[in-house]
């Protein structure tokens with residue numbers, strides 16, 4: 375274990391990044407670099423305040439990235455991204471800026487300062503959509519279908535090129551859908567849970583039979599740590615939970631856990647271009663790095679529902695926008 379490792383974590387105030395910081399701030403010196411977009415929430419890291427350093431900044435802003443990377447790091451883990459497919463349908467430009475340009479700016483700064491490790495956090499969505507059979511492997515051709523996944527694929531290709539052309543030590547993880555605490559309540563699971571807790575309708579797209587492979591966020595963070603420590607430069611590692619479920623089944627399970635009737639499910643117009651099915655073969659990360667998911671979906675979902683039930687204040691502050699004041703109050707002037 376590299377105890378003295380100094381890591382730059384971009385997007386560390388988002389859903390997955392904040393779990394990564396919480397789980398590993400005792401093992402490494404972490405600097406969080408985050409633009410605090412609507413999805414960035416420093417309050418999510420309140421319980422580990424003081425155990426990491428925070429720098430507010432945009433990964434697409436070259437001087438800002440240069441200034442922080444010049445500080446010297448043993449690794450960069452790039453979580454920073456616009457991450458919601460629905461938003462990418464109506465405002466794709468921000469996705470290209472943060473996801474494509476931002477990744478390139480980071481890669482260039484990291485190369486200039488000879489950062490010896492760069493982990494790019496990507497998604498299984500770069501592979502496109504699966505028919506009822508089959509799984510994504512690391513050699514499945516990229517066929518992104520949404521502006522979000524296209525921008526993530528663009529970033530992956532820049533990472534690949536940096537490894538091929540410059541020998542830059544970049545490793546890519548592509549995970550399936552994450553779930554857990556602190557996820558912004560626009561995504562499927564936190565939206566349904568928080569709506570159900572309030573007795574509100576839950577909008578299910580299309581016929582509700584789209585399939586996602588659910589991965590607990592802490593399992594993903596453990597996999598990312600393994601890749602950071604031991605992944606081979608230039609390689610891609612798929613990370614999946616082995617929990618393929620149609621959305622309708624997950625919706626019913628959430629309502630049951632919340633104690634609300636299934637009649638709260640409202641079938642609504644489908645998302646344009648909605649990918650039908652994702653499923654991941656993660657044998658490579660299991661065989662090479664010895665990682666495997668530890669949290670069974672039913673247990674993880676129960677804990678997640680419980681977290682949203684007992685952390686209504688976090689949800690209320692996100693919904694009201696109050697969470698945006700945290701930075702000024704705690705870091706204002708710094």
Ligand code: NAD
Nearest residue numbers: 385387388389390409410411413414432433455472497552
């Ligand atoms: P999120 O939307 O919750 O958080 C994104 C974070 O990045 C926020 O803190 C935001 O402020 C920050 N950010 C956005 N643009 C930035 C910019 N230009 N400069 C600096 N910071 C910026 O996202 P998430 O769900 O935590 O996802 C993290 C990463 O994992 C993303 O790269 C995403 O593509 C990938 N991923 C997510 C999932 C999932 O299910 N959530 C699955 C696979 C891959």
Ligand code: TYD
Nearest residue numbers: 459551560561562563565577578579584621
């Ligand atoms: P989402 O959480 O947006 O993740 P992604 O689109 O990246 O997989 O959505 C997960 C699934 O849930 C996806 O098939 C779309 C569906 N969904 C709904 O049915 N209703 C909703 O309100 C949302 C946000 C998603």
